[in-house]
Amino acid sequence: MAYLCPVQARIYKSTGSWYTVKTATGDVFQARMKGIFKKDEDITSTNPIAVGDEVTISLEEGEQGTAVITDIAARKNYIVRSSPQGKHKKHIVAANLDQAALVCTVKEPRTSQGFIDRFLVTAAAYHVPVILIFNKKDVYKAKEMDKFAHWKAVYESIGYTVVLTAASLDEGTDEVRELLKGKTTLISGHSGVGKSTLINRVVPGLELRTKNVSGWSGKGLHTTTFAEMFDLPDGGTLIDTPGVREFGIVDIPRAELSHYFLDMQPYITECQFNNCQHLDEPGCAVKEAVEAGNLDMERYLSYVAIWHSIEENSY
Numbered sequence: 001m002a003y004l005c006p007v008q009a010r011i012y013k014s015t016g017s018w019y020t021v022k023t024a025t026g027d028v029f030q031a032r033m034k035g036i037f038k039k040d041e042d043i044t045s046t047n048p049i050a051v052g053d054e055v056t057i058s059l060e061e062g063e064q065g066t067a068v069i070t071d072i073a074a075r076k077n078y079i080v081r082s083s084p085q086g087k088h089k090k091h092i093v094a095a096n097l098d099q100a101a102l103v104c105t106v107k108e109p110r111t112s113q114g115f116i117d118r119f120l121v122t123a124a125a126y127h128v129p130v131i132l133i134f135n136k137k138d139v140y141k142a143k144e145m146d147k148f149a150h151w152k153a154v155y156e157s158i159g160y161t162v163v164l165t166a167a168s169l170d171e172g173t174d175e176v177r178e179l180l181k182g183k184t185t186l187i188s189g190h191s192g193v194g195k196s197t198l199i200n201r202v203v204p205g206l207e208l209r210t211k212n213v214s215g216w217s218g219k220g221l222h223t224t225t226f227a228e229m230f231d232l233p234d235g236g237t238l239i240d241t242p243g244v245r246e247f248g249i250v251d252i253p254r255a256e257l258s259h260y261f262l263d264m265q266p267y268i269t270e271c272q273f274n275n276c277q278h279l280d281e282p283g284c285a286v287k288e289a290v291e292a293g294n295l296d297m298e299r300y301l302s303y304v305a306i307w308h309s310i311e312e313n314s315y
């Protein structure tokens with residue numbers, strides 16, 4: 001079969017065998033893969049192409065608006081999670097990210113620091129900067145505002161960007177828009193934090209379905225959803241991954257975990273043992289820093305919890 005001249009495009013949505021692609025000039029096509037591509041990553045993924053990928057397409061002659069994907073460009077980075085198809089298989093969630101945004105809440109529901117830290121570790125492992133967006137500020141009372149102030153201080157001192165919003169009131173959202181401008185951002189968050197509400201604010205005309213938290217447990221509800229990329233009005237794109245709450249700590253051996261706790265960096269070289277895991281070893285500079293109040297205790301507890309959750313022989 002003959003194809004017309006090849007063009008570059010980006011994957012906006014993947015629904016299994018069909019991909020929605022968009023060219024630089026804004027033309028949208030439904031495309032499918034042709035042949036098997038040689039992959040430069042040393043991972044076994046269940047999906048060869050992911051949202052955010054840059055691809056080469058050729059339009060199908062005689063077909064209306066369909067194309068074939070003939071090549072995929074090397075990825076700048078990508079985030080994977082364990083595939084539901086098997087423990088040792090990986091699913092590429094999104095590729096070519098400039099940053100990731102995690103929508104969190106101090107209340108209704110409260111995002112646990114463990115959840116935040118797992119996300120940060122994963123992002124650090126893939127060299128993706130993170131913006132923490134604390135939403136629902138309108139329901140925070142003094143106690144929650146104190147908690148937010150503490151988290152803001154902790155995470156900003158590590159180098160993360162922290163924003164406070166009330167998406168449903170469109171408050172703080174200008175700052176979010178500014179941070180997203182011109183970039184490819186993966187947006188994530190626990191169910192009920194207001195992620196869809198926020199996306200609807202920054203992508204006008206989208207109107208993603210939002211759920212009311214009250215009367216809905218969130219547990220056991222499984223809708224088949226697909227990652228999707230949206231254009232932002234001032235340039236840049238936003239990748240939503242509905243249904244993907246957590247990426248999991250994949251591909252990080254226990255011994256390397258502390259490298260992704262960026263606030264631990266000044267201390268890990270000071271431990272008595274150079275293979276210190278910062279748990280029960282004597283002369284551990286990390287634990288000394290926690291005791292001296294120089295490292296956040298909750299961050300350290302997240303480290304310990306994540307360390308234990310990684311299988312011993314994961315590498």
Ligand SMILES: Nc1nc2c(ncn2[C@@H]2O[C@H](COP(=O)(O)OP(=O)(O)OP(=O)(O)O)[C@@H](O)[C@H]2O)c(=O)[nH]1
Nearest residue numbers: 136166167168191192193194195196197210211212
């Ligand atoms: N008080 C308050 N409620 C909000 C805010 N933003 C969103 N909500 C409400 O929180 C609930 C959940 O919002 P969604 O946008 O559906 O949350 P989500 O994070 O997308 O949740 P999933 O759809 O499960 O992924 C809805 O009832 C929203 O109206 C906010 O800033 N303040």
Ligand SMILES: [Zn+2]
Nearest residue numbers: 271276278284
């Ligand atoms: Zn140590």
